[in-house]
Amino acid sequence: MQPAPSCCCKAPPEYWGSILVGLVLVSHCRALAEAAAHLARQVSSNVALPIALAGGTGDEHAELGTDAMDIMEAIESVYSDDGVLVLMDMGSAILSAKTALEFLESEKAAHTSLCSAPLVEGAVSAAVRISLGDSLELVRQEAFAALTPKQIELDDVKVVAATESAAPDEGGYLSYTFVSRLKNGLHARPAAMLAGAAASFNSTVRVRNISRNRGPETARSVNKLALLGILTGDEVEVRASGDDAAEALNAIQKLADENFGEVPATLKPETKPETKLLSLAPGVAMGLLYREGVIAPCPKRETSDAEAEISRFDSAIARVKTELETHEANLVKEGHTGEAGIFNAQKLILTDQDLIDDVRKAIRTEGLEAAYLYQQKMNKLAADYRKLPGDYLPQRAADINDVASRVLAVLTGQGSTGEEGFDDIILAAREARPSMIVRFEGRIRGILSEIGGETSHAAILAKTIGIPGISGYRLDESIANGTPLIIDGNTCAVTVNPDSRTEADFREKLAAWEERKRRDFEESRKNAVTKDGLKVYVRANVGEKRDAKKAADYNAEGIGLLRTEFLFLSRANPPGEETQSAMLREILEFFPDDPVTIRTLDVGGDKALPWLDQKKEENPFLGVRGVRLCQQERRLFAGQLRAILRAGAGFKVKVMAPMVSRVEEVRFCREMLENAHADLERDGIEHAWPVPFGIMVETPAAALMADKLAAVSDFFSIGSNDLSQYVMSAERGNSALSELANARQAAVLRAISMTARAARKAGIPISVCGEMAGDPLLSQVLVGMGITELSMSPSAIGGVKRVITRISQKEAEEKAGRCLDCSTLVEVTDVLGNCDL
Numbered sequence: 001m002q003p004a005p006s007c008c009c010k011a012p013p014e015y016w017g018s019i020l021v022g023l024v025l026v027s028h029c030r031a032l033a034e035a036a037a038h039l040a041r042q043v044s045s046n047v048a049l050p051i052a053l054a055g056g057t058g059d060e061h062a063e064l065g066t067d068a069m070d071i072m073e074a075i076e077s078v079y080s081d082d083g084v085l086v087l088m089d090m091g092s093a094i095l096s097a098k099t100a101l102e103f104l105e106s107e108k109a110a111h112t113s114l115c116s117a118p119l120v121e122g123a124v125s126a127a128v129r130i131s132l133g134d135s136l137e138l139v140r141q142e143a144f145a146a147l148t149p150k151q152i153e154l155d156d157v158k159v160v161a162a163t164e165s166a167a168p169d170e171g172g173y174l175s176y177t178f179v180s181r182l183k184n185g186l187h188a189r190p191a192a193m194l195a196g197a198a199a200s201f202n203s204t205v206r207v208r209n210i211s212r213n214r215g216p217e218t219a220r221s222v223n224k225l226a227l228l229g230i231l232t233g234d235e236v237e238v239r240a241s242g243d244d245a246a247e248a249l250n251a252i253q254k255l256a257d258e259n260f261g262e263v264p265a266t267l268k269p270e271t272k273p274e275t276k277l278l279s280l281a282p283g284v285a286m287g288l289l290y291r292e293g294v295i296a297p298c299p300k301r302e303t304s305d306a307e308a309e310i311s312r313f314d315s316a317i318a319r320v321k322t323e324l325e326t327h328e329a330n331l332v333k334e335g336h337t338g339e340a341g342i343f344n345a346q347k348l349i350l351t352d353q354d355l356i357d358d359v360r361k362a363i364r365t366e367g368l369e370a371a372y373l374y375q376q377k378m379n380k381l382a383a384d385y386r387k388l389p390g391d392y393l394p395q396r397a398a399d400i401n402d403v404a405s406r407v408l409a410v411l412t413g414q415g416s417t418g419e420e421g422f423d424d425i426i427l428a429a430r431e432a433r434p435s436m437i438v439r440f441e442g443r444i445r446g447i448l449s450e451i452g453g454e455t456s457h458a459a460i461l462a463k464t465i466g467i468p469g470i471s472g473y474r475l476d477e478s479i480a481n482g483t484p485l486i487i488d489g490n491t492c493a494v495t496v497n498p499d500s501r502t503e504a505d506f507r508e509k510l511a512a513w514e515e516r517k518r519r520d521f522e523e524s525r526k527n528a529v530t531k532d533g534l535k536v537y538v539r540a541n542v543g544e545k546r547d548a549k550k551a552a553d554y555n556a557e558g559i560g561l562l563r564t565e566f567l568f569l570s571r572a573n574p575p576g577e578e579t580q581s582a583m584l585r586e587i588l589e590f591f592p593d594d595p596v597t598i599r600t601l602d603v604g605g606d607k608a609l610p611w612l613d614q615k616k617e618e619n620p621f622l623g624v625r626g627v628r629l630c631q632q633e634r635r636l637f638a639g640q641l642r643a644i645l646r647a648g649a650g651f652k653v654k655v656m657a658p659m660v661s662r663v664e665e666v667r668f669c670r671e672m673l674e675n676a677h678a679d680l681e682r683d684g685i686e687h688a689w690p691v692p693f694g695i696m697v698e699t700p701a702a703a704l705m706a707d708k709l710a711a712v713s714d715f716f717s718i719g720s721n722d723l724s725q726y727v728m729s730a731e732r733g734n735s736a737l738s739e740l741a742n743a744r745q746a747a748v749l750r751a752i753s754m755t756a757r758a759a760r761k762a763g764i765p766i767s768v769c770g771e772m773a774g775d776p777l778l779s780q781v782l783v784g785m786g787i788t789e790l791s792m793s794p795s796a797i798g799g800v801k802r803v804i805t806r807i808s809q810k811e812a813e814e815k816a817g818r819c820l821d822c823s824t825l826v827e828v829t830d831v832l833g834n835c836d837l
Helices: 030-042 068-077 092-103 106-110 119-131 136-144 148-153 188-199 222-227 245-257 306-333 337-350 353-366 370-386 397-412 434-439 457-465 500-524 545-553 577-588 627-632 634-647 663-683 700-704 706-710 720-728 746-762 776-784 794-804 809-820 825-832
Strands: 022-027 051-055 084-088 112-115 174-179 204-209 214-218 235-241 278-281 284-291 425-429 444-449 469-471 484-488 493-496 537-542 559-563 596-599 653-657 693-697 716-718 766-768 789-792
Touching: 022 030, 022 068, 022 092, 022 119, 030 051, 030 119, 030 188, 051 068, 068 084, 068 092, 084 092, 084 119, 084 136, 092 112, 106 112, 112 136, 119 136, 119 188, 119 222, 174 245, 188 222, 188 245, 214 222, 235 245, 278 444, 278 457, 284 444, 284 500, 306 337, 306 353, 306 370, 306 397, 337 397, 353 370, 370 397, 434 457, 444 484, 457 469, 457 794, 484 500, 500 794, 537 545, 537 794, 545 577, 545 794, 559 577, 559 789, 577 596, 577 634, 627 634, 627 663, 634 653, 634 663, 653 663, 663 693, 663 706, 693 700, 693 706, 700 706, 700 720, 700 746, 706 716, 706 746, 716 746, 720 746, 746 766, 746 809, 746 825, 776 794, 776 809, 776 825, 789 794, 809 825
Parallel strands: 022 051, 022 084, 084 112, 284 425, 425 444, 444 469, 537 559, 537 789, 559 596, 596 653, 653 693, 693 716, 716 766, 766 789
Antiparallel strands: 174 235, 204 214, 204 235, 278 469, 284 484, 484 493
16 A cells, blocks of 8 residues: 555545545644644544645744635545545634635535534544545534534533434344443544444444443444443443344454453442342232333334324324323322322323424325334433433423323334233332322332332332332343232342242232231221320321321321422412412311421422422532522412411411521511411401411421520421431432431431420420331330320321330330430441331
8 A cells, every 4th residue: 555645635536545535624733733634543544544634824834824725735635526524723714715615626616515513523523434434424414513522521502413313223133241441431543443343234233331321322423422421441232233233243342352452441340339229118019010111112114194194193192182181180089189280291291282293294204104203203302301401300201201102002002011901010110209109009019119218209109008119129121011020118029920939928928918007007096105194196297188088097196297399399380379278278178176287388309390490409409499499489488378378277287397497597487477467367368377387307407506496486397308318418319328318327316306305495396207207116216305296107107106005205215315325327226126016
């Protein structure tokens, strides 16, 4: 082979052998152009890259500047019928390049493209595609998208790459997995080698970064590969589908085995935190697996009658709309008002007219079946939502998948496994959410969640309706929907495809569990009085009407925590004062003679209002939530307080504010409550007054300032869920930190004891309304600290009452004292011991 031409590149076209797109780099600085050319050649080392430079002016191009004639000559030196791509740095370089085009013959000018891509990144990206023999248009698109990986990684302005995207797998595929040993990760040169290998075969090749949950992306684009962010030690999956898929994987495996020609890095030992299994809710269950969010790929098939296909698509949308409206109406009828709004939100997604019109248009123009086109668009929409900032909007991708599953089930005629295929469901999901549980209520028997803590909202709901759940468990992807499972929420055990002996053991456990629940229900009918006569009030935590009914069934002595978020979440618009008042009154009617403590709006952290413009926060759990949001949104807060007072007329209501950490916040809330009373009094509207006002103690600041806060509060209620996560600096929904975010931690118990002493000294009542109140063993400790009001999930009432009636106040005080002397979680657990429930 001839020696490579110099950077000024005057070689004739025949030098390049097989015809390739030419590349011209234009820069004010000759050295910069030469360096960019050198880098471009490094990623195309197996191909003589047709590249030419035009940079600098004067003797030996030593001065800064550009010359139109130099650019024209550079274009001609690498010109072929495949065309030439020209990249420029800035300013006059662009004007000179445009002038050069005017000097070229018209045919050559027509096959020369001036591209606004960045000079260095664009040169590297273009060089890879040129070396693959791609067309001028694909080379230009790849160069144009060269900044995308950098912009996404730095969360900068996004640029939409026009290169081919990685379409979802339409059928079976072969896969190969390896661990990256590249010292600098998958940088430009190895990425180019991978892209070149993939382009050598007809099969579709896609790459996924398993460790960082990125991809899959097409292997033909270095930009798409860069988006995967593959670093040293990352686990990488390569998928190939097509006639020569095996050969493609073998070629890529050979590259990986040779570490892409580089010296391999020494991998550090695996440092990922151990995944711990965690019980979300006790109990045992057997059922058939339903993996949430799994949508089978629809085949890409042509339709012979576009209009008939559009009619079939419209019918599917109409049918699913009816299903969603039915679900919504049934939930409202049964008192599930908070969750009913979820189906209303899904209906809005379903009936998006722009989306529907896009699918109709695609059916006509592309001549393909509706199922395939609809799935492609919904997959893209879900992916776009996952990229959005914040916590709330990315989670709406699950709603999009829900809607897509329903429509595709109608279009394909296969039914939706878990919707129509069977009744006894074990729900498996990346993160189980309340909407999933409610969606299958009556048919769901248990939940398996990869992430989530025992105080997550899904865990609380599972306990409320009495189904077992396990967190930290990831099912193998090969296990299909419909596979029989047995789960034990007490021991965190999961059995796949149980044999007859295992089923027999399960039925014995189930019988024992049902007997325990029967005993709990019987115990709930009794009063919680210690052996020496101390009365303990056992109340319920309630999130909506159906919880209130269950609380009344379990003989709760009122409501210790009425969460009002159900009035606001999953609604397209904020509820009016009349609506709030009416819905609250429906709950209060279950407890005409018992106290009901209503907590004001507590959103932020893991709960966001879809209709409220809340700024993105780096750490929303420490951001504008609870009372802080109420201080910002005073009109919203005032309307809620008016609604609570109106609903409370004739009932024993109390009001408390969440996330309080300062005396000023209590004074603010009291002033707002007084103003709401004055407004209603002036308007002649019946309402409750006076009403006690208290605070949730769930921040370390509130515990430390408990004596001062007690002076301006009528009562305390300890929110042990948030107090535990804030005292221990461990997010409560993170199953890997469940041991830290635990109310049994010695530091948490000391914070509670400090708060209880301050309340007793000030002469105000104190209660606990977190999940620890429903722990029979911890309930003894709380009583021993002088806390005689406990609020919990209704199903926990019987177990707690049984324990309290079997101890004396003196025994409880002794156990509390021993716990407070402990230094570690292990020591506290040893003191608590076990009890036969």
